[in-house]
Amino acid sequence: MLFKKSEEGQIENNSENKNIEEEVNFLIIGLGNIGEKYENTRHNIGFDVVDELAKKHNAKWELDRLAFMSKFKFKSRNFYLIKPTTYMNLSGKAVKLWMDKLKIKPENILVVVDDLSLDFGMLRLRTKGSAGGHNGLKNIETVLQSSKYSRIKFGIGNNFSKGKQVNFVLGEWNKRENEELPFLIDKATNMCEAFCTIGASHTMSQFNGTS
Numbered sequence: 001m002l003f004k005k006s007e008e009g010q011i012e013n014n015s016e017n018k019n020i021e022e023e024v025n026f027l028i029i030g031l032g033n034i035g036e037k038y039e040n041t042r043h044n045i046g047f048d049v050v051d052e053l054a055k056k057h058n059a060k061w062e063l064d065r066l067a068f069m070s071k072f073k074f075k076s077r078n079f080y081l082i083k084p085t086t087y088m089n090l091s092g093k094a095v096k097l098w099m100d101k102l103k104i105k106p107e108n109i110l111v112v113v114d115d116l117s118l119d120f121g122m123l124r125l126r127t128k129g130s131a132g133g134h135n136g137l138k139n140i141e142t143v144l145q146s147s148k149y150s151r152i153k154f155g156i157g158n159n160f161s162k163g164k165q166v167n168f169v170l171g172e173w174n175k176r177e178n179e180e181l182p183f184l185i186d187k188a189t190n191m192c193e194a195f196c197t198i199g200a201s202h203t204m205s206q207f208n209g210t211s
Contacts, residue, residue, distance in 0.1 A: 023073075023076055023077065023078055024076070024077050024078070024108065024196075025077075025080065025104055025108060026077055026078065026079055026080065026104070026108045026109070026110065026195075027080045027081075027082065027099060027102060027104040027108065027109045027110070028050060028053070028079060028081050028082075028109075028110045028112065028192055028196075029046070029050075029082050029083075029091070029095055029109065029110070029111045030046035030047045030048070030050030030051070030081065030082070031046035031047070031084070031088060031111060031136040032044035032045070032047035032048075032083060032088065033087050034083075034087065040172050040173060041169075041170050041171060041173075042169055042170070042172075042173065043088065043169045043170055044114075045112070045114045045154045045185075046083075046111070046113050046114065046154070047083050048181075049152075049154070049185055049188045049189060050070075050081045050082075050112060050192075052185050052186065052188075053079075053081060053189040053192055054070040054081055056189055057074060057079070058072070059071060059079075063085070065101075066084060066093055067082040067083055067084045067086075068082065068083040069081065069082050069098070070082075074193060074196070074197070075193075075197045077196045077197060079196060080102055082094060082098055088135055088136040088139075089136070090139055091136040091139050091140055092139040092141070092142060092143030092144065093139075095109070095111075095143065095144070096143045096144060106144070106146065107149075107150075108196075109150065110149075110150045110151065110152065110192060110195050111136075111137070111149065111150070112152045112188065112192070113134060113136060113137060113151055113152070113153060113154065114134075114154050114156045115132070115134070115153035115154060115155055115156065116132075116156060116157070116165070117132060117153075117155075117158070118153055118155025118156075118157075119157050120156055120157040120159075120180075121180060121184060123152060123153065123154055123155065123184065123207065123208075124152070124155075125150065125151075125152050125191060125195065125200060125203050125204050125207060126150065126153060127148070127149075127150045127200050128148040128149070128150075129147060129151070131147070137151070150200055152188055152191055152192065154188060156169070187207070190207075191203055191207050194206060194207070
């Protein structure tokens with residue numbers, strides 16, 4: 001009888017082990033342009049967010065195929081971060097290559113991108129949608145042949161005069177924006193973590209609609 005009890009206890013322990021959460025891979029893509037002249041510009045906020053996310057988890061960047069790549073583990077999830085070196089207009093090439101290489105499902109990719117249609121300071125998670133005139137998103141959609149991928153839209157506002165959109169997007173943040181950026185970038189990194197751990201729906205409920 002003692003043996004049977006011990007055996008039953010062992011079986012119960014094995015059952016508990018089977019319930020241990022399996023690891024899942026996620027790919028987070030920060031959009032931007034490589035080069036010093038693009039640093040601290042509105043169009044490079046995707047790079048800035050994934051840079052901060054890597055720093056937060058003591059992860060290092062390495063130059064690899066079509067991108068700088070970094071990785072870390074958080075709450076049993078494997079986070080793979082990339083900054084494409086293809087320049088913005090060909091971002092889809094890097095996204096597709098790393099999705100295939102790491103065997104990442106489309107629902108487990110997250111793009112961090114600047115957005116003119118949102119006021120500065122607003123962040124929105126969307127699980128699908130149009131490119132909205134953004135060349136990086138256009139190329140990703142073309143290469144993946146789908147607009148059904150998640151993206152965090154980082155509002156940069158549209159405070160520019162007619163014909164000055166390119167200068168605004170590729171311009172540096174002003175003094176007021178620079179003062180608020182650390183808080184906003186930190187919030188965006190929290191959204192990335194939440195997306196990968198609690199899911200898109202809960203992340204949208206928690207973060208969308210706040211500033």
